[in-house]
Amino acid sequence: AQSVAQPEDQVKVAEGNPLTVKCTYSVSGNPYLFWYVQYPNRGLQFLLKYITGDNLVKGSYGFEAEFNKSQTSFHLKKPSALVSDSALYFCAVRDTQSGGYQKVTFGIGTKLQVIP
Amino acid sequence: GAVVSQHPSRVICKSGTSVKIECRSLDFQATTMFWYRQFPKKSLMLMATSNEGSKATYEQGVEKDKFLINHASLTLSTLTVTSAHPEDSSFYICSAPDSYNEQFFGPGTRLTVL
Numbered sequence: 001a002q003s004v005a006q007p008e009d010q011v012k013v014a015e016g017n018p019l020t021v022k023c024t025y026s027v028s029g030n031p032y033l034f035w036y037v038q039y040p041n042r043g044l045q046f047l048l049k050y051i052t053g054d055n056l057v058k059g060s061y062g063f064e065a066e067f068n069k070s071q072t073s074f075h076l077k078k079p080s081a082l083v084s085d086s087a088l089y090f091c092a093v094r095d096t097q098s099g100g101y102q103k104v105t106f107g108i109g110t111k112l113q114v115i116p
Numbered sequence: 117g118a119v120v121s122q123h124p125s126r127v128i129c130k131s132g133t134s135v136k137i138e139c140r141s142l143d144f145q146a147t148t149m150f151w152y153r154q155f156p157k158k159s160l161m162l163m164a165t166s167n168e169g170s171k172a173t174y175e176q177g178v179e180k181d182k183f184l185i186n187h188a189s190l191t192l193s194t195l196t197v198t199s200a201h202p203e204d205s206s207f208y209i210c211s212a213p214d215s216y217n218e219q220f221f222g223p224g225t226r227l228t229v230l
Contacts, residue, residue: 043209103162103165104213104219108158
C-alpha cells in the first residue's frame with residue numbers, strides 16, 4: 001500500500017523568507033512523487049515531479065523539492081516566499097512497482113499562508 | 117502541458133434531480149480518467165477510475181448506482197450524480213494521466229444541491 005503524510009496542516013511564513021512544506025511517503029517499490037497547488041475554488045495545478053535522476057527537482061513558480069530516499073521525504077521549498085504563493089499544497093505519490101495507470105495517493109494538504 | 121476541461125464549472129440543482137458532469141482531455145487521449153471528490157479543507161478522495169470502453173472501477177464506499185460513470189471516448193468521461201441530495205454537494209474534480217501518471221486536473225465542478 002502507498003501513503004503520503006503532510007504533517008503540517010498549516011504553514012505561515014513572512015514574505016521574502018524561505019518556505020518549506022513537508023511531505024513523507026511510503027511505497028513498496030520506487031516512488032513517483034508530485035506536488036500540486038490549489039487556489040480557492042480551483043482545480044489542482046501541477047508544480048513539479050520526481051521520477052528518477054537528480055534528487056533536486058525544480059518546478060514552476062520558483063519551487064523546488066528534494067527527494068530523500070533514506071528519509072522517504074519529498075519536501076517542497078522556495079527560497080523567497082511571495083504573498084501570491086498562499087494556497088493549498090498537496091503532495092502525491094504513485095508506487096511504480098506495479099504497471100499500468102496505478103492510482104495516485106494524495107496527502108491531506110498543507111495550507112500555506114505568506115504574510116506581507 | 118496537457119489540458120483537461122470540465123463542464124459545468126458550477127451547478128445548482130434541486131434535491132432528487134440528476135446532474136451530469138463532463139471531463140474532457142483537450143489535446144491528448146486518455147484511456148483512463150479519475151474522478152475525485154473534495155470536501156472543504158479536505159484532501160482529494162478518489163471516487164472511481166473511469167476506463168474507456170469498459171466499466172469504471174469504484175473505490176470502496178462509493179455507490180456505483182449513485183455516481184454513474186461513462187467513458188464513451190478517448191477524450192470524454194462523464195460523471196452523473198443520480199437523485200442528488202444535499203449531502204452530495206461538493207467539489208468534483210477529474211484528472212487524466214500521462215505515461216508517467218502525472219495527472220492533469222480539470223478545473224473542478226462545484227455542485228450545490230438544494
